[in-house]
Amino acid sequence: MRDVSEASGVSEMTVSRVLRNRGDVSETTRIKVLEAARTLGYVPNKIAGALASQRVNLVGVVIPSLSNLVFPEVLSGISAELDETGLQPVVGVTNYSPAREESVLYEMLSWRPAGLVVAGLEHTEAARAMLANAGAPVVEIMDVDGEGVDSVVGISHRRAGLHMAEAIVASGYRRIGFLGTKMPEDHRARKRLEGFREGLAAAGLGIEDTEFYSGGSALLKGREMTEAMMRRSPDLDFLYYSNDMIGAGGLLWCLEQGYDVPGRLGLAGFNGVELLQGLPRRLATMDSCRREIGQRAAQIIAARACEGASADAAPERIELEPVIQPGDTIRPPSRG
Amino acid sequence: MRDVSEASGVSEMTVSRVLRNRGDVSETTRIKVLEAARTLGYVPNKIAGALASQRVNLVGVVIPSLSNLVFPEVLSGISAELDETGLQPVVGVTNYSPAREESVLYEMLSWRPAGLVVAGLEHTEAARAMLANAGAPVVEIMDVDGEGVDSVVGISHRRAGLHMAEAIVASGYRRIGFLGTKMPEDHRARKRLEGFREGLAAAGLGIEDTEFYSGGSALLKGREMTEAMMRRSPDLDFLYYSNDMIGAGGLLWCLEQGYDVPGRLGLAGFNGVELLQGLPRRLATMDSCRREIGQRAAQIIAARACEGASADAAPERIELEPVIQPGDTIRPPSRG
DNA sequence: TTGAAAGCGCTAACAA
DNA sequence: TTGTTAGCGCTTTCAA
Numbered sequence: 001m002r003d004v005s006e007a008s009g010v011s012e013m014t015v016s017r018v019l020r021n022r023g024d025v026s027e028t029t030r031i032k033v034l035e036a037a038r039t040l041g042y043v044p045n046k047i048a049g050a051l052a053s054q055r056v057n058l059v060g061v062v063i064p065s066l067s068n069l070v071f072p073e074v075l076s077g078i079s080a081e082l083d084e085t086g087l088q089p090v091v092g093v094t095n096y097s098p099a100r101e102e103s104v105l106y107e108m109l110s111w112r113p114a115g116l117v118v119a120g121l122e123h124t125e126a127a128r129a130m131l132a133n134a135g136a137p138v139v140e141i142m143d144v145d146g147e148g149v150d151s152v153v154g155i156s157h158r159r160a161g162l163h164m165a166e167a168i169v170a171s172g173y174r175r176i177g178f179l180g181t182k183m184p185e186d187h188r189a190r191k192r193l194e195g196f197r198e199g200l201a202a203a204g205l206g207i208e209d210t211e212f213y214s215g216g217s218a219l220l221k222g223r224e225m226t227e228a229m230m231r232r233s234p235d236l237d238f239l240y241y242s243n244d245m246i247g248a249g250g251l252l253w254c255l256e257q258g259y260d261v262p263g264r265l266g267l268a269g270f271n272g273v274e275l276l277q278g279l280p281r282r283l284a285t286m287d288s289c290r291r292e293i294g295q296r297a298a299q300i301i302a303a304r305a306c307e308g309a310s311a312d313a314a315p316e317r318i319e320l321e322p323v324i325q326p327g328d329t330i331r332p333p334s335r336g
Numbered sequence: 337m338r339d340v341s342e343a344s345g346v347s348e349m350t351v352s353r354v355l356r357n358r359g360d361v362s363e364t365t366r367i368k369v370l371e372a373a374r375t376l377g378y379v380p381n382k383i384a385g386a387l388a389s390q391r392v393n394l395v396g397v398v399i400p401s402l403s404n405l406v407f408p409e410v411l412s413g414i415s416a417e418l419d420e421t422g423l424q425p426v427v428g429v430t431n432y433s434p435a436r437e438e439s440v441l442y443e444m445l446s447w448r449p450a451g452l453v454v455a456g457l458e459h460t461e462a463a464r465a466m467l468a469n470a471g472a473p474v475v476e477i478m479d480v481d482g483e484g485v486d487s488v489v490g491i492s493h494r495r496a497g498l499h500m501a502e503a504i505v506a507s508g509y510r511r512i513g514f515l516g517t518k519m520p521e522d523h524r525a526r527k528r529l530e531g532f533r534e535g536l537a538a539a540g541l542g543i544e545d546t547e548f549y550s551g552g553s554a555l556l557k558g559r560e561m562t563e564a565m566m567r568r569s570p571d572l573d574f575l576y577y578s579n580d581m582i583g584a585g586g587l588l589w590c591l592e593q594g595y596d597v598p599g600r601l602g603l604a605g606f607n608g609v610e611l612l613q614g615l616p617r618r619l620a621t622m623d624s625c626r627r628e629i630g631q632r633a634a635q636i637i638a639a640r641a642c643e644g645a646s647a648d649a650a651p652e653r654i655e656l657e658p659v660i661q662p663g664d665t666i667r668p669p670s671r672g
Numbered sequence: 673t674t675g676a677a678a679g680c681g682c683t684a685a686c687a688a
Numbered sequence: 689t690t691g692t693t694a695g696c697g698c699t700t701t702c703a704a
Contacts, residue, residue: 001681001682002681010690010691011690011691011692012681012682012683012691013682013683013690013691013692014689014690014691016682016683017683017689017690020683022683023689023690024689024690025689025690026689026690029689029690041465041466041469043442043445043446043466044446044681044682045387045446045448045680045681045682046446046447046448046682047383047386047387047392047447047448047680047681047682048387048680048681048682048683048696049681049682049683050383050682050696051381051383051384051387051680051681051682051683051695051696051697051698052681052682052683052684052695052696053682053683053684053696054683054684054696055683056383058426065412066408066409066411066412066415067408067409067412069405069408071408072402072403072405072407072408073402073403075402075427076401076402076403076429079402079427079429083429088426088428088443089426089427090394090424090425090426090427091411091415091425091426091427092424093412093415093419106379107424109379110379110380110381110382111382111383112381112382112383129377130377130379133377217610217611217613217614218610218614219610219611219613219614219615220613220614221614222614223614245611248614249614252614252615252616256616274553274554274555275553275555275581275611277553277555277556278553278554278555278556278557278558278559278584278585278588279555279588280588280592337697337698338697346674346675347674347675347676348675348697348698348699349674349675349676349698349699349700350673350674350675352698352699353673353674353699356699358699359673359674360673360674361673361674362673362674365673365674380697380698381696381697381698382698383696383697383698384680384696384697384698384699385697385698385699386680386698387679387680387681387682387696387697387698387699388679388680388697388698388699388700389680389698389699389700390680390699391699
């Protein structure tokens with residue numbers, strides 16, 4: 001900035017004011033400064049600015065993975081929403097490891113971000129403590145089944161599973177298999193499964209067979225697991241998949257095998273991914289509201305960051321309602 | 337830090353040394369400081385640290401989109417590689433807009449990042465100037481067809497298109513349609529198409545019909561465009577898609593219609609996405625080396641950032657070789 | 673092995 | 689409308 005100040009013959013303070021559109025500056029000096037800045041290719045140093053003003057335009061976003069389509073979509077919602085506010089997302093990936101989450105959080109907090117968006121409600125004790133003392137708005141996203149540190153935006157995965165179970169039962173299916181990921185740290189998938197079991201139990205039913213995978217092409221795994229399960233338990237009349245990709249793989253396999261879907265065999269996934277629209281049949285699913293979750297979380301951060309209302313603002317708690325999209329792979333509910 | 341210093345009865349300077357594992361510090365004080373830091377929940381302020389040391393552990397990553405599967409994969413490669421180096425990616429999304437790219441770059445440079453990874457070689461003049469004067473290693477990724485500002489890691493999309501054309505011609509296909517995105521700013525898709533035309537021209541052929549889309553579910557668009565094209569130009573014997581998702585949609589449609597694939601009609605996409613593995617037939621494609629591109633770019637940044645060898649290090653230029661994966665939707669080359 | 677002084681590049685607060 | 693002063697929280701450099 002010193003250079004700009006000298007080149008324009010204006011004090012550093014006034015240069016600073018021009019560059020931030022702050023305070024009253026005469027049009028004459030404004031132009032002088034801007035011109036000097038441009039010809040010098042001056043880029044302000046936000047590190048110094050942030051240190052001096054105690055204001056940072058960075059928002060930390062902590063997610064488990066980038067490979068799982070779902071998180072880029074959330075991130076995309078966040079990024080789009082923040083764009084208009086001058087805030088910048090900084091992404092940290094935990095690979096579903098609580099320990100890594102802890103260190104990613106520590107790293108982020110050392111930049112004194114304007115806000116923090118973290119996937120999930122389950123954290124180590126140390127991570128929770130950091131979030132509680134972050135001195136910035138924190139939004140935990142994707143899940144509302146549990147206690148948040150500050151604000152929470154998400155859906156109830158437990159109820160998502162429950163409702164899907166009810167829909168399946170209402171359609172007259174009785175012998176049900178479950179296929180999912182082998183991920184002890186995927187708490188949302190676990191909660192869906194728990195809710196699902198609960199919903200079946202209410203009708204006196206249970207899951208008759210399960211199949212889990214990890215890694216590899218989800219579409220392919222869906223095929224393989226479906227084949228394995230139907231060979232092992234040919235009497236099943238419904239398969240519930242923990243995500244749409246494996247569900248899509250299962251659907252393709254079933255169609256190739258000539259199964260009567262949804263008559264003889266019903267199928268459902270989870271997430272409501274765009275991909276499903278191009279399949280030969282639309283897989284039943286449930287929208288997980290990913291993009292909207294990202295947007296709402298970003299809005300909360302932005303609102304808190306812009307107003308000086310950090311400490312006194314009450315935590316928000318937004319529960320979105322995932323809706324069942326029956327598609328073509330579940331029978332209509334049986335009457336009476 | 338002042339608190340830690342007081343609580344441990346050690347000078348701020350020594351606290352700083354302990355917290356950074358720098359210089360010789362007696363085990364006694366080390367423990368005292370660490371303990372004080374832990375009980376106080378102290379998180380160092382990297383803003384102040386960066387300002388004082390003129391060192392930042394942030395790496396700017398500028399990509400056009402997060403919705404297009406491809407970029408999260410690149411990002412994932414970058415993130416994985418940086419993890420081990422203590423560097424942190426900061427993502428900026430341009431939505432394929434050169435003007436937005438310019439402002440995202442400006443924003444990033446104001447944080448004085450340790451390095452910059454930018455998708456593509458096409459930038460506004462101002463953006464180029466910023467990159468050239470970034471004072472940090474810059475890696476332009478995905479594309480090598482053109483001049484880079486500093487280092488470049490990618491593939492030749494022109495040659496990718498060219499080679500696919502050669503393979504198609506070699507397999508005896510003659511009446512070829514092209515289906516792609518309607519995106520003037522997607523220079524890589526444009527270059528592939530140019531290379532493709534060139535390859536066909538070398539055999540005295542041309543593209544007989546084209547179809548472009550924008551927005552919506554790529555799989556579904558692939559179906560719709562394929563149907564439209566085959567109704568309009570039923571004599572086509574090959575369809576080249578600018579990405580695998582629309583190719584997959586096209587493949588599903590063709591199979592449903594009972595087309596003899598690859599006998600009567602050949603198909604090929606681009607990217608080599610994992611998804612293809614679970615389709616009824618493997619779509620011919622070409623690996624775009626996305627993850628490796630991200631990794632290599634991150635390696636270059638990391639190497640430059642760690643050594644003090646910023647200014648003097650020669651730019652690297654890494655061209656990866658995409659390989660055709662013929663899958664099941666292109667005939668074997670016809671003999672002699 | 674430890675500490676003291678100076679200052680990184682900017683902005684808040686106040687003065688002119 | 690503009691300028692001056694002080695200092696953000698750390699690290700570099702030098703001295704002890």
